Amino acid sequence: METSTLPGNGFPSSTAGSPVENQRFEINHFCEKQEIVVNRWIEETVSGSKNIEERQLGKLLKKMKKDDILICSELSRLGRNLLMIMGVLNECMNRDIKVWTIKDNYRLGSDINSKVLAFAFGLSAEIERNLISQRTKEALARKKAEGVILGRPVGRKSAKTKLTGQEKKIKELLDKRVSHSAIARILGVHRLTVAKFVKERMVERSDGLKVLK
Structure with a gap:
């Protein structure tokens, strides 16, 4: 210095x-x-x-x-x-x-x-953290007492995932017979994430190609 x-x-x-x-x-x-x-x-x-x-x-x-x-x-x-x-x-x-x-x-x-x-x-x-936590708990308790169902309804899937917006690219890769593991590496996600996304958002045609549901 x-x-x-x-x-x-x-x-x-x-x-x-x-x-x-x-x-x-x-x-x-x-x-x-x-x-x-x-x-x-x-x-x-x-x-x-x-x-x-x-x-x-x-x-x-x-x-x-x-x-x-x-x-x-x-x-x-x-x-x-x-x-x-x-x-x-x-x-x-x-x-x-x-x-x-x-x-x-x-x-x-x-x-x-x-x-x-x-x-x-x-x-x-x-103190601020505790106040925020307490206010959140009180608000949730009040909503519950009013009969409001908290959280995502049972059986409803999240509308947005890590792969939302990547449908076109995934479809192109699947059409080229690229594996789920390879797609996962390309998009920076886990293989199971790709598999779940394809299962929920896409269907397989008679010719074996994947299309959006």
Whole structure:
């Protein structure tokens, strides 16, 4: 590490109607003033449905080490909800990864105040998880009490599978007498998945060719 500079990791993230260019400009301007060298840039559109491991941010955190700095425009850019944000901050604090934000002016690091915050973040995330679980259970219990049948009706098959949309390609391969195992390798699925799909979605003609039901 050079004495006049600090290594940083820029993380602009966007939501609908919120381009990353503005955040990147803010982070660049901030880093120039603070004499921070940005080693890596990670840009993403935050999805509420993704786990942290599946996000670009999760991949970045795996590469970061103690005393590295994660720089973002504001804490809200770390996730779409409180649970996601608290989880990211808790991991950073526990691993002594510093989190700096520009608009919020947070400087979270390895000091005692940050350790206290890490505990609070972890506790908040746990409470949020429990509340979500409890609300889900209560909603399901209410639906059940109202006579609503939960889940897929018995005997009904899922309308969408891993091979949905691949019918034409599967038919072409079957017409060429390609085996289920070979089709599975081509499409990146298990052999039994192909066999089940063919059995449920296709019928065999008298000439031996497969056609869609």
